[in-house]
Amino acid sequence: MKHLLSTADLSREEAVKILDIAGEMREAGTRVVKKLPALRGRTVVNLFFEDSTRTRISFEAAAKRLSADVINFSAKGSSVSKGESLKDTAQTLLAIGADAVVIRHPDSGAPARLAATDWIDLPIINAGDGTHEHPTQALLDAFTLRRQLALRDGVSATGLGLDGLKVAIVGDILHSRVARSNLWLLNTLGASVTMVAPPTLLPVGAESWPCTISYDLDQVIAEGVDALMMLRVQGERMRAAYFPNPREYSRYWGLDDARLGTLDAAGAETLIMHPGPMNRGLEISSAAADSPRSTVLDQVTNGVAVRMASLYMLLSGDLI
């Protein structure tokens, strides 16, 4: 594995290996001494052309826990605002002595461009590009699901996939790179995916995806589902009216208190996931976000472990 650009590139074997390594990384995170020496002397650059809190901090924590040095770069306040190209920025980083690049970019395909060109010959990790992919988010979601189910069943998660699991991804599919990355990875790991969204928030061509599409959240919940992945309504990417108003969205597509009550009344073991940041009261109610079913904070914890595993995979082994 040279780069981590898309979950569609991962074989089942590779995906399970990353999750297994992440499992051990998570255990190391519970020690008094959390640091591991695996990447001592290596430098990881976080190249962020788009705002981010948890992903950047998570990658920074992951690199530091593995003893790598971290250089954080954000486009705001950098030479990018003077018109510097991606190529020049990347080559500057190489000259500084970076060993791996974590990149987030508003344009879909920017990480793939860095990886495909001969501008720099470094491992590239896609930390979210436009509306394309966000592979480490999908990996941490899969890790969280796998771990929660193994805990529930009292078995070891190591080596397992997500076979037979039913996952519903709900909300703003159109703008969501998280939904796309999750779709490929969940399929690779053996889970079945249902996308639930208003027709306006589904991309053209979604019917060709390996998933079921539904416009009725209540029906999906009634049919039984192991996890509900609620997506953030990405207002900043919306240039048109995709739904009449927030209250209507919340009523039809949000995980509100009534739907949470339905889950509880049915005694379902459905997990509630959200990649964050949450719009409380829009796609998810506060009660749902803070309920015992919610894995939101667990996802953040697991994110560090999954990113440690990704960095370790790319920066160890025969690279040269």
Next chain:
Amino acid sequence: MNENSASDGARTVLTGDDIERVLTRVAFEIIEANKGIEDLVLLGIPRRGFPLAQRLAARIAASADTPIDPASLVGQLDITLYRDDLRHSTTRTPEPTKLPAGGIDGKVVVLVDDVLYSGRTIRAALDALSDWGRPRIVRLAVLVDRGHRELPIRADHVGKNLPTAKSEKVRVHLEEIDGTNEVMIEAAE
């Protein structure tokens, strides 16, 4: 040393019975060096160090005046992320580290591995150990010492000293992992 394929050039140097006898002697050496079993913790280095540590613990527990659970003496210490060759081999998946309930602070920790060779694994194990706690004493027990050290490390308890050429391979097979018990030397190809 980790493949299960016994090729034609392999020669058995320890049979299953030999391994049992050797482990019994090493177990008594450990007790003697510690003047009893107080504070003893045996930490096996994956993968084959762990079943060896379990076998030693069973013998040590059996020698106790009051019955104790051998499992309370044994743990596993993973060293993958402390290796100095991470950049040069294929990506290794770490194994779990499991410490006995009493932890290792103030204990007498005996590291257990199958083959002592360059000493680099033990160097990594010492680093890993210090991230988990501060043992009072750390000792090293190995089934086979094949020489060719690259670091100033020696074992306190050696099952068998095995003079080898650097080009030869030492293969340890243990029931728990490989289905058979034997130690073989394989000539270079």
